[in-house]
Amino acid sequence: MTGSRGREGRDGDMTELEIAGQVVELVRRLAGPDAQAEALVTRIDLALTRFANSFIHQNVAESGVAVRLRLHADGRTAAGSGSLVGADGLRALVERTLAAARLCPPDPAWPGLAPPAPVPPSAVFDESTALAEPDERAARVRAFVDAVGGLEAAGYCRTAYRSGAFANSAGHSAVGRTAEAAMDGIARAGGADGVARLCADRLADLDGAALGARAAAKARAAADPVELPPGRYEVVLEPAAVGDLLQNLSWYGFNGKRYNERQSFADLGAAQFDPSVTLVDDPLHGSALPYDLEGSPRRALTLVDAGTTMAVAHDRRSGAEVGVASTGHGMLGASTFGPIPRNLRLLPAAARAVGGDGPASAVEAGQSGAGGDASTSAGGTGAVADPDTAALVAGVERGLLVSDFWYTRVLDPKSLVITGLTRNGVWLVEDGVPTRAVRDFRFTEAYPRALGPGALLGVGRRAVRQPDRMDGVWWEAPPLRLAAWNFTGGASG
Incomplete structure (x- = not known):
């Protein structure tokens, strides 16, 4: 079954919602009216244009449909998945999931199904990105390669489209669709690399030439690095490095299961961060379906408001353990690892969170972009290709500018x-x-402490969205100036 390429269903095909409803009805007929079932159907179009040695060497695309069923029968819970949406394929999915449930241990912590509730529409959807052709991605690769000025270039440009639907036997249903584009490229000058990457809701917002010029300027500026002794240095972290902070804070800190198990640093109501830190998980700010794996609506959730930790992410199971509702973070693997925020934004200096769980409209002052002019703007080596970062660097008497962590x-x-x-x-x-330029360091640092009260000396005014390995997951942040970062040795140890 091919993807719908921007439409909820093709002529002659069932829509995603019709497929989900049929699965739920099959469970009722085969397992009885007391069985609880939820079905998630997602049509997916993923396309990737990859380049190395300054040439495109791979253009791949996949298109398909995925059906996921979770059911609770006779006190036991099981899940199954498949890709065959004909009558026989759906019946086989239900039958094998029922068979698995009979072999599972009892599940006394089953939180029940999501009740009927309004689900917001997908906030952002660009039809041209969903329908993007290979030559449109190739044109951005060509612009990147041309802009590096003869340096060796490598990376990728990708587009993704998803449309889906959810239905359960409690009478709840939801539909949505989303499109996303991302580009990640490296320019190499000798042994020095410069990187530029961006995730966007529209392929048209990816400027390959601007990204290539930025990567090349940084690669040239990174030549002939010197070695500095380890120690605590004041730092300016570019958005790519800040993205690593957000990812780890999300996975290990704002994870509701880990919080319930007292394995998270999060202390709700405590001023754990600098007052300039506001963190919002905001899936509808960008490309994301408006409901989670359990059908719960996804909305903006303020995790940290002006330095004070306000919330962690919950699915239905982790929320039920502590008597709170799901925050819309049901996901594959949540029962084992826990629910995590996957669209985390550190609001730039111009933005402020106000009331409830949503950021103020001033957040739009921090819209994602290619990161500004690719020309150097801070003198010296030419390492700074962004006026926002340059403004933070200008205040540093002695410290380090860091592009990226890995x-x-x-x-x-x-x-x-x-x-x-x-x-x-x-x-x-x-x-x-x-x-x-300085040789790479190894570091050992407590991320919450590095962002703690008094630790932030400056926050950039414009956030840049960083792509994750998975489409639909991104981290958006401005550059940061931090009072100290603990470097413990060279890259070799």
Whole structure:
């Protein structure tokens, strides 16, 4: 079954909602009226254009439909999935899921089904992105390669389209659709790499030339690095590095299951962060379906408001454990790992959260973009290609400018102490100017402490959305100036 390419169903096909309803009805007929069932149907079109050595070497696309069933019968819960949406395929899915349920242990913590509730429409959907052709992605790759000016270039441009529906035997249903584009590219000058990446709701918002020029400027500026001793340095973290902070805070801190198990740093109502930190999980700000795996509506959830921790993410099971409602974060693997925010935004300096769970309209002052002019704007090495970052660097007497983190691993989940490496460029900053490229560091840092009260010396005014490995997941943040970051050695140890 191919994807719908921007339509809820093709001529002759059942719509996603019709398929979901049919699965629920099959459960009622085969397992009886007391069985509880929920069905999620998603049509998917994913396309990727990958390049290396400055040439496109792969263009791939996949299109299909996925059906997921979860049911609770005779006190036992099981889930199954399939891709065959004909009558025989759906019946086989229900039968094997019922057979699995009979073998499962009792599930006394079953939270029940999501009741009927209004689900907001998908806030953002761009038809041209959903229908994007390979040559449109290739044109952005060509612009990136041309802009690096003869340097070696590698990376990808991708587009994704999803449409889906949910139905359960409690009478709840929901539909939605979403499209997304992302580009991630590296320019290499000798052994030095410069990176530029962006996730956007519209393919038209990806400027391959601007991204390529940025990556090339940073690669050239990263040549001939010097080695500095380990220690605590004041730092300016570019949005890519801040994205790693958000990802780890999300997975290990604002995870409702870990919070219930007292394995999270989160302390609701406590001022754990600097007052300039406001974190909002905001799926409808960008490309995301408006309901979760359990059919619960997805809305903006303020996790940290002006430094005070306000909430963690819950699905129905983790929420029921502590007597609160789902926050719309049901997801695959949540029963094992826990529910996590997947569209986390650190609001820029121009934005403020107000009331309830939603950010103020001033958030729009922090709209994602390609990151500004690709020309250098802070003198020195040419390491700064963004006026927003340059304004933070200008205030640093002596410190480091860090492009990116990678290979980050948790040492202590409770306090969220992380070790990892810098990547794609580090520069010594003296008197507000990047003066020398620096060899990569290993670091060991507690992420909440690094963002704690008094730790932030500056927050950029414009957020940049960073793509995750999975479409529909992104991290959006401005650059940050932090009072200290603990570098413990060189990249080799």
